[in-house]
Amino acid sequence: MKMTRRDLLSAAALSGAAGALAWMGRTPPARAAALAGEPAPHVPVETLNGTSLPWTWEDGVKVFRLTAEPVEHEFAPGMKAHCWGYNGRTPGPTLEAVEGDRVRILVTNRLPEPTTIHWHGLLVPNGMDGVGGLTQPHIAPGETYAYEFTLRQHGTFMYHPHSDEMVQMALGMMGFFIVHPQASPEPPADRDFAFFLMEWAVEPGTFTPNPNVMTDFNLFTLNSRAYPGTAPMVVRKGQRVRIRLANLSMDSHPLHIHGHNYWVTATDAGPIPPGARWPETSVSVPVGTTRTVEFTADNPGDWAFHCHKAHHTMNAMRHDLPNLIGVDQGAVRNLQRLLPGYMPMGKDGMAEMAEMGMPGPANTLPMMAGEGPFGPIQMGGMFTLLKVRENLESYADPGWYAHPPGTVARKVG
Amino acid sequence: MRAMPLLAGAALAFLLAGCASVDPAPARRAVEADVSARLDRPIAWEQGGPDDRRADAAFSRLLAGPLTADAAVEVALLHNPGLRAAFEEIGVSQADLVQAGLLRNPVFFASARFPDRPPLAGDIELAVTQDFLDLLMKPLQKRMASLELAETKARVGHEALQLAADVRAASARYQARLQQLRRVRLAAETLEAAGDLAAAQEKAGTLSELDAALRAAAGQQAAAETAEAEIDAARDREALNRLMGLEPERTGWTMAETLPPLPPTDPPVTALEARALRERLDLEAAGLRVALLEKALSLKKGTALLPAGVNVGVDSERNPDGSRVTGPTLELQLPLFDQGQASVARLEALLRQAEDRRERLRVDAASAVREAWTAMRAKRRLAETYRRTLLPQREKILRLSQAQYNYMLKSPYDLLEARRAEAETERRALELERDYWIERARLQAAVGGGLNPTPKARS
Numbered sequence: 081m082k083m084t085r086r087d088l089l090s091a092a093a094l095s096g097a098a099g100a101l102a103w104m105g106r107t108p109p110a111r112a113a114a115l116a117g118e119p120a121p122h123v124p125v126e127t128l129n130g131t132s133l134p135w136t137w138e139d140g141v142k143v144f145r146l147t148a149e150p151v152e153h154e155f156a157p158g159m160k161a162h163c164w165g166y167n168g169r170t171p172g173p174t175l176e177a178v179e180g181d182r183v184r185i186l187v188t189n190r191l192p193e194p195t196t197i198h199w200h201g202l203l204v205p206n207g208m209d210g211v212g213g214l215t216q217p218h219i220a221p222g223e224t225y226a227y228e229f230t231l232r233q234h235g236t237f238m239y240h241p242h243s244d245e246m247v248q249m250a251l252g253m254m255g256f257f258i259v260h261p262q263a264s265p266e267p268p269a270d271r272d273f274a275f276f277l278m279e280w281a282v283e284p285g286t287f288t289p290n291p292n293v294m295t296d297f298n299l300f301t302l303n304s305r306a307y308p309g310t311a312p313m314v315v316r317k318g319q320r321v322r323i324r325l326a327n328l329s330m331d332s333h334p335l336h337i338h339g340h341n342y343w344v345t346a347t348d349a350g351p352i353p354p355g356a357r358w359p360e361t362s363v364s365v366p367v368g369t370t371r372t373v374e375f376t377a378d379n380p381g382d383w384a385f386h387c388h389k390a391h392h393t394m395n396a397m398r399h400d401l402p403n404l405i406g407v408d409q410g411a412v413r414n415l416q417r418l419l420p421g422y423m424p425m426g427k428d429g430m431a432e433m434a435e436m437g438m439p440g441p442a443n444t445l446p447m448m449a450g451e452g453p454f455g456p457i458q459m460g461g462m463f464t465l466l467k468v469r470e471n472l473e474s475y476a477d478p479g480w481y482a483h484p485p486g487t488v489a490r491k492v493g
Numbered sequence: 494m495r496a497m498p499l500l501a502g503a504a505l506a507f508l509l510a511g512c513a514s515v516d517p518a519p520a521r522r523a524v525e526a527d528v529s530a531r532l533d534r535p536i537a538w539e540q541g542g543p544d545d546r547r548a549d550a551a552f553s554r555l556l557a558g559p560l561t562a563d564a565a566v567e568v569a570l571l572h573n574p575g576l577r578a579a580f581e582e583i584g585v586s587q588a589d590l591v592q593a594g595l596l597r598n599p600v601f602f603a604s605a606r607f608p609d610r611p612p613l614a615g616d617i618e619l620a621v622t623q624d625f626l627d628l629l630m631k632p633l634q635k636r637m638a639s640l641e642l643a644e645t646k647a648r649v650g651h652e653a654l655q656l657a658a659d660v661r662a663a664s665a666r667y668q669a670r671l672q673q674l675r676r677v678r679l680a681a682e683t684l685e686a687a688g689d690l691a692a693a694q695e696k697a698g699t700l701s702e703l704d705a706a707l708r709a710a711a712g713q714q715a716a717a718e719t720a721e722a723e724i725d726a727a728r729d730r731e732a733l734n735r736l737m738g739l740e741p742e743r744t745g746w747t748m749a750e751t752l753p754p755l756p757p758t759d760p761p762v763t764a765l766e767a768r769a770l771r772e773r774l775d776l777e778a779a780g781l782r783v784a785l786l787e788k789a790l791s792l793k794k795g796t797a798l799l800p801a802g803v804n805v806g807v808d809s810e811r812n813p814d815g816s817r818v819t820g821p822t823l824e825l826q827l828p829l830f831d832q833g834q835a836s837v838a839r840l841e842a843l844l845r846q847a848e849d850r851r852e853r854l855r856v857d858a859a860s861a862v863r864e865a866w867t868a869m870r871a872k873r874r875l876a877e878t879y880r881r882t883l884l885p886q887r888e889k890i891l892r893l894s895q896a897q898y899n900y901m902l903k904s905p906y907d908l909l910e911a912r913r914a915e916a917e918t919e920r921r922a923l924e925l926e927r928d929y930w931i932e933r934a935r936l937q938a939a940v941g942g943g944l945n946p947t948p949k950a951r952s
């Protein structure tokens with residue numbers, strides 16, 4: 081089935097969800113065509129700063145093509161790194177299919193070492209489980225393997241290597257595998273966002289994540305992007321919003337939303353029965369799991385959405401620095417003479433560093449950054465915004481929220 | 494007595510023929526010119542004449558400005574009392590030369606004898622004798638004395654060149670020390686600043702008393718130890734005061750506080766080795782000593798069978814009868830017992846010894862050239878590595894540390910440590926440059942002058 085953009089637009093008008101997709105105006109035509117071919121309407125997943133993978137029909141099988149390869153990845157403007165990923169990106173493109181689909185994933189290895197792919201949470205024949213050495217040979221560089229199975233569940237799953245996985249995941253190899261339900265008992269979501277949570281060790285001034293680090297990470301990302309490089313969730317007021325969170329890092333991450341509460345609706349083992357769901361403002365995503373939350377975006381404004389471990393919303397920082405809080409460096413003899421250009425910092429907190437704008441090391445994001453309508457936002461890492469607006473003409477960034485008069489905290493003293 | 498004028502005339506003719514002055518000035522000026530040419534510096538020693546005012550003025554002018562190594566060399570050559578004493582040996586040798594040209598004084602003999610019975614007229618005898626052998630030997634002795642003077646000149650010249658080399662090395666040492674002292678103090682200040690910062694941290698409650706004490710101790714120790722470096726500088730200064738022979742009231746000089754940049758190139762070692770063997774003044778002196786002993790030996794051998802003394806004279810005797818008898822006399826010491834065998838053997842041994850010493854000096858000289866040259870080249874390579882690579886590296890490290898500090902990725906302690914390491918690298922670089930100049934001075938001494946192409950003037 082081949083559709084033009086005009087066909088797509090008229091088809092999209094048939095369903096609200098697809099309509100929303102159409103006027104986003106940034107969906108790849110191939111993917112739109114694929115989605116339009118779906119028997120059951122569902123909202124396509126928006127992997128912000130990422131993408132979903134187009135597929136082809138071959139004899140009733142949905143065929144996806146993944147290439148494991150080194151990628152040049154930008155974490156945020158001003159910082160690039162030599163990562164590994166799939167199809168030129170980290171996280172790899174999101175695979176989307178529908179419960180009951182027969183899928184074939186052709187995996188080509190263009191890495192310098194063998195790899196495999198494990199389908200985390202999917203119930204597959206043992207030989208499709210992707211554990212190198214255990215259920216299949218490792219895929220040598222240059223080889224292509226086919227994984228083929230029928231999807232017997234729906235939910236939020238992941239794919240990642242199971243061959244030198246410590247290194248390969250530390251370098252960025254992972255992705256979403258979203259299975260939409262055949263006929264959902266759930267109220268449909270209007271917007272469906274997916275964020276992969278990840279942490280990295282990229283020493284200041286270096287260009288390759290260090291897989292040897294186990295605890296002292298210095299870069300925390302949503303879809304492999306660090307604030308201020310993260311795209312905002314732009315939502316029309318009243319839309320039902322679903323956020324899928326997946327974690328393959330070495331820490332759990334409590335993702336906190338401002339201005340709303342969410343219901344935790346699913347894990348990577350499937351939907352939580354409606355009576356067992358619970359409300360949260362921060363949903364902790366443990367290591368090696370996914371969590372799905374839903375809420376209605378009924379509170380207009382620019383709302384922070386971030387991991388609540390404060391160090392995880394900082395960019396590059398060192399954790400063994402001396403504590404200079406309250407330290408009067410004026411008492412230090414010869415300091416300015418010995419170190420021309422030295423600026424004492426840290427006595428009254430660290431925020432001043434964000435404002436100084438002094439040159440830092442190469443390829444390093446300042447610890448805190450972001451400039452808001454009222455001043456520096458002083459954030460980094462796992463931080464982005466939920467922008468809820470009454471009126472939206474597109475899902476492009478609408479700019480800063482215009483507060484109704486009398487609704488902003490004011491200086492009174 | 495009629496023979497007397499004849500003898501006197503012969504002696505006078507001899508003296509005039511081999512005339513030598515006791516004035517050492519020409520010999521000293523010759524050494525002066527040679528040393529000046531070898532060092533490529535104009536040098537005027539005090540000679541005890543109107544030129545002395547010129548030398549004194551030069552001396553005062555040199556001491557007034559900040560001294561360079563070359564200026565210090567000039568001061569030392571003008572003023573070092575040890576060298577002045579060495580110069581007096583030229584006067585001694587010059588006098589020896591004159592002495593060698595003088596005939597032994599004739600011997601006058603008179604006797605009066607009186608009979609114990611008449612006729613009572615006394616018998617009076619007058620005689621003048623002159624050692625004839627002395628007369629024969631004179632030219633040979635004079636040649637030996639002039640060899641001796643030449644040897645003295647070479648030795649004194651050598652001493653002056655050694656002094657120049659010592660002064661150059663001492664200047665480099667002192668100049669480097671002054672520069673290094675600043676780095677040593679700076680390095681100590683970085684540790685003191687770290688100590689102060691730790692104290693401020695302790696006051697603010699962010700550092701334990703123990704950790705603050707550790708930092709404070711490191712800072713105080715470094716500050717105290719700068720005193721050691723100051724002692725070294727004082728020692729180096731005194732070494733220069735001694736070499737320049739400065740009286741207490743003239744020790745207030747200052748030194749140019751930076752070592753000169755390394756010369757762009759160094760001469761090849763083979764040329765220098767050959768030059769050392771050809772031109773070193775101590776080798777020349779050793780050669781002259783051999784020539785001297787050869788001469789002495791041949792003299793001894795040639796005269797071994799001659800009588801030890803041949804005294805020829807005129808004897809005039811008045812007999813009691815009033816008649817005068819006048820006639821030549823001859824007096825011979827017969828070489829019956831001492832035929833000079835011992836003296837010859839002694840001279841032969843001395844000659845062999847002098848030859849061996851000259852040989853050892855040749856071997857040592859060539860070896861010293863190679864050694865100093867190799868060390869100088871190695872120090873140059875190291876010093877250049879420091880200048881071209883390590884120092885820029887340290888500056889870069891400090892700059893990059895500062896950039897990391899700006900992003901709160903480095904602490905002030907890290908910056909101070911980077912600054913300390915930079916100062917330490919600078920100190921080491923200066924040490925290597927100093928070593929280069931010291932080895933170069935050694936090489937100059939080993940070659941026997943400057944390293945520039947062969948000196949223009951030779952005595």
Ligand SMILES: [Cu+2]
Pocket residue numbers: 300331332333334387388389392462
């Ligand atoms: Cu986190």
